[in-house]
Amino acid sequence: MRVQYVLQEIGQGLRRNLTMVIAVIVSTAVALVMLGSGLLMWQQTLHMQDYWYGKVEVSVFMCNQEEVGRYPNCQTAITDAQKQTIHDTLVRTPHVQTVTYENQLQAFQHYQQMEAGSALAQDSTVNDMQDSFRVKLDNPNDAQIVEGAVNGLPGVQSVQDEQQLLKPLFTFIHIAEYTAVSVAAIMLVLAFLLIFNTVRLSAFSRRRETGIMRLVGASNFYIQMPFLLEGAVAGLAGGVVASVILVGVKAFFINHVVAPHLTSVQFIGWSPFAWIVPSLLIVGVLMSVLASAFTLRKYLRV
Amino acid sequence: MSRLPPDGDATVIRFENVSKTYPNQARPALREMSLEIERGEFVFVIGSSGSGKSTFMRLILREERPSTGRVVVAGKDLNKLSNWKLPHHRRLIGTVFQDFRLLPNKTVYQNVAFALEVIGRPKGQIVKVVPEVLELVGLAGKEERMPNELSGGEQQRVAVARAFVNRPMILIADEPTGNLDPETSVGIMKLLDRINRTGTTVVMVTHDQAIVNQMRKRVLELDQGTLVRDQARGVYGYVR
Numbered sequence: 001m002r003v004q005y006v007l008q009e010i011g012q013g014l015r016r017n018l019t020m021v022i023a024v025i026v027s028t029a030v031a032l033v034m035l036g037s038g039l040l041m042w043q044q045t046l047h048m049q050d051y052w053y054g055k056v057e058v059s060v061f062m063c064n065q066e067e068v069g070r071y072p073n074c075q076t077a078i079t080d081a082q083k084q085t086i087h088d089t090l091v092r093t094p095h096v097q098t099v100t101y102e103n104q105l106q107a108f109q110h111y112q113q114m115e116a117g118s119a120l121a122q123d124s125t126v127n128d129m130q131d132s133f134r135v136k137l138d139n140p141n142d143a144q145i146v147e148g149a150v151n152g153l154p155g156v157q158s159v160q161d162e163q164q165l166l167k168p169l170f171t172f173i174h175i176a177e178y179t180a181v182s183v184a185a186i187m188l189v190l191a192f193l194l195i196f197n198t199v200r201l202s203a204f205s206r207r208r209e210t211g212i213m214r215l216v217g218a219s220n221f222y223i224q225m226p227f228l229l230e231g232a233v234a235g236l237a238g239g240v241v242a243s244v245i246l247v248g249v250k251a252f253f254i255n256h257v258v259a260p261h262l263t264s265v266q267f268i269g270w271s272p273f274a275w276i277v278p279s280l281l282i283v284g285v286l287m288s289v290l291a292s293a294f295t296l297r298k299y300l301r302v
Numbered sequence: 303m304s305r306l307p308p309d310g311d312a313t314v315i316r317f318e319n320v321s322k323t324y325p326n327q328a329r330p331a332l333r334e335m336s337l338e339i340e341r342g343e344f345v346f347v348i349g350s351s352g353s354g355k356s357t358f359m360r361l362i363l364r365e366e367r368p369s370t371g372r373v374v375v376a377g378k379d380l381n382k383l384s385n386w387k388l389p390h391h392r393r394l395i396g397t398v399f400q401d402f403r404l405l406p407n408k409t410v411y412q413n414v415a416f417a418l419e420v421i422g423r424p425k426g427q428i429v430k431v432v433p434e435v436l437e438l439v440g441l442a443g444k445e446e447r448m449p450n451e452l453s454g455g456e457q458q459r460v461a462v463a464r465a466f467v468n469r470p471m472i473l474i475a476d477e478p479t480g481n482l483d484p485e486t487s488v489g490i491m492k493l494l495d496r497i498n499r500t501g502t503t504v505v506m507v508t509h510d511q512a513i514v515n516q517m518r519k520r521v522l523e524l525d526q527g528t529l530v531r532d533q534a535r536g537v538y539g540y541v542r
Contacts, residue, residue: 005419209405215363216464217393218420220386 009226010233017202021234024198028238028288029245031191032280036246038184039279043272045177049170058146059160060086060133064104067130073154078131082155086133093149095142096135104129130157188287195291199231203295228292235288239281246280247273311377314472314503315339315362320371322357330369331357333527339505341471344498346514347507348538349524355507358524359474362505363395364388376471393421396465396473396502400480402457404449404464410436411445414464421468431467439463439493455486459493466497473497475506479513487513511538 014021062083063074083101090099102110107129135146143161150156203210213223254267316338323330332354339345347355360366361373364380373380376394383391404413411432418428436442439459449457458478465473475494479487491513498504508514514521514537521536522529 004425208403212403212405212416213420214389215392215397216417216420216468217389217391217395219389219422222420222422 006225006229010229014230014233017205017230020198020202021230024195024231024234024288025238025241027191027194027198028235028284029241031187031287032239032242032284033245034187035184035283036242036276036280038180038182039276040246040250040268040272041180042177043276044268045173047268048173057162058135058137058143059162060090060135060146060150061157061160062086062131062133062155063157064130065127067157071157073152073156075154078155082153083131086150086153086155089149089153090133090135090146093145095137095139095145097138098136100134100136102132102134104131107132188283192287192291195231195235195288196295199227199288199292199295200298202230203227224293224296227296228289231288231292232285235284235286236281238288239284242280242284243277246276312340313338313374314341314376315505316372316374317361318372318374320361320368320373322354322361322366323369330527332361332368332524335371335527335529337522337529337532339503341503342498342501344495344504344517344519345506345522346517346519346536347505347522347524348509348514352526353524354527355524356476357527359476359505359507362472362474363397364391389421393468394471396468396470398458398461398465398473398475398478400477402449402454402461402481404457404460406449409446409448410441410452410460413449413460414467417464417467432463435463435467438466438496440489453486454482455489458482458486458490462490462493462497466502470502472503472505475504475508477507477509479508479510484512491517514538 062078063071063076065077067074068077069075087099087101090096104126108124108126111124111129137143137146141163143163147159147161151159210223250270250273317335320332320335321330322332335354335358347358349355357366361368361380362375364373364383367381375391378391380391405416408416414432414435415428418431433442433445436445439462441456441459441463444452444456449460452460458481462478473494478494479490482490487510494504494506495517518535518537521531521533521538523531523533523536
């Protein structure tokens with residue numbers, strides 16, 4: 001195969017069809033920006049999930065002197081024997097990772113810290129607090145297990161699943177994730193169609209040459225190569241443009257503008273880019289080459 | 303280097319009971335055609351429009367497949383030729399057309415070299431062979447001209463050079479003198495005759511009575527898809 005000939009043909013092809021090549025690059029870039037954004041959003045949601053899941057726990061509050069008589073399981077203030085039973089039950093419950101004990105005094109100190117300066121803090125005493133077990137699960141979705149295990153036990157005043165509080169947030173995150181990925185997929189299809197059409201126009205405008213090539217006995221490979229490589233170059237350029245845009249958005253917009261103001265959201269770092277950028281480049285090239293090959297099969301009748 | 307059919311077989315083209323009907327057409331383009339053309343022959347194919355001349359050519363090039371029968375070129379049954387071997391088959395056949403079919407954006411030299419480049423010939427070989435062929439067709443010195451700067455006759459010579467540069471076994475000419483005046487036509491015919499004498503089989507479709515009558519080569523006459531005459535040293539009309 002003559003490399004020089006092929007390179008010459010690619011150069012000529014790119015020059016003659018410059019507007020079309022630019023169209024391919026732009027549409028590939030747009031599609032890949034959408035795809036990249038979708039992937040980054042997805043990574044962002046996973047990141048946030050990890051963060052929040054790590055924070056949630058189930059709290060088992062036990063009866064103190066004030067609750068006696070007010071709750072069915074609170075006949076007396078919590079006894080050591082009851083504590084032990086509850087602890088053992090918790091430890092044996094499946095999916096439970098850690099069980100931490102917090103007594104009234106510790107709860108009081110935490111409370112003072114959190115509500116420092118408020119009227120509630122000043123008025124409350126140690127006896128207002130409850131002993132509790134803080135239970136960490138390996139999968140936050142299994143919180144009901146804890147409730148089911150200890151709810152009827154004597155000394156258990158209530159079981160609170162913190163994950164319920166965060167449910168709306170998680171729902172929102174999931175919806176955002178699916179939306180992002182769906183939009184990216186649609187953009188990919190649209191870009192493929194646009195590239196397909198552009199390559200078709202290019203092949204059609206060169207049908208005189210390709211007709212003579214067929215007549216003269218050029219192998220299919222030789223006839224297709226310039227188109228495939230043109231497509232690959234344009235697709236790669238589109239991928240590069242898309243990557244630059246995404247990196248730019250992350251560096252300037254997110255890091256300097258948004259993050260300082262939205263401190264409650266944990267933004268992803270640079271690590272996802274390590275696999276997203278190469279993926280975009282590969283997808284760009286692959287999409288263009290596939291579109292080219294498919295067009296040629298259909299319209300060149302080789 | 304000329305491509306010869308397998309030893310012991312002097313037949314380069316053989317049609318065995320070939321019929322061809324195009325889809326959506328009632329009348330067959332070719333009916334039960336059987337003939338043999340041997341290496342080194344010069345054959346005219348004549349007939350009115352619609353007689354099947356183009357179909358005949360396309361079957362040899364395998365641009366179409368016969369509806370029934372076999373076409374055998376250089377010992378190979380074209381029905382059994384796989385798609386990826388098709389380019390190789392086409393390299394055995396040089397083609398010249400009535401409308402020249404040159405690439406308008408390439409020079410004379412580049413047009414001829416194109417035929418060698420696209421089949422992967424090394425540059426060293428191309429640089430040697432192309433000037434030789436251009437000299438053979440009488441265009442030495444015109445390598446850098448563009449097709450639109452040439453006369454009809456010169457453009458056809460470029461086409462012949464391109465068809466011949468690969469030293470094919472068969473040269474097919476589809477009305478090569480159709481767009482040329484009688485004098486220029488004679489020049490082209492002399493060229494084709496010269497090429498024929500190097501051992502290349504020449505099959506030429508034509509309407510040109512004068513040329514057929516003058517050259518007295520084998521004549522195949524087609525009428526509405528049927529081979530009605532196969533005459534050695536024939537003339538255009540029937541000899542009364």
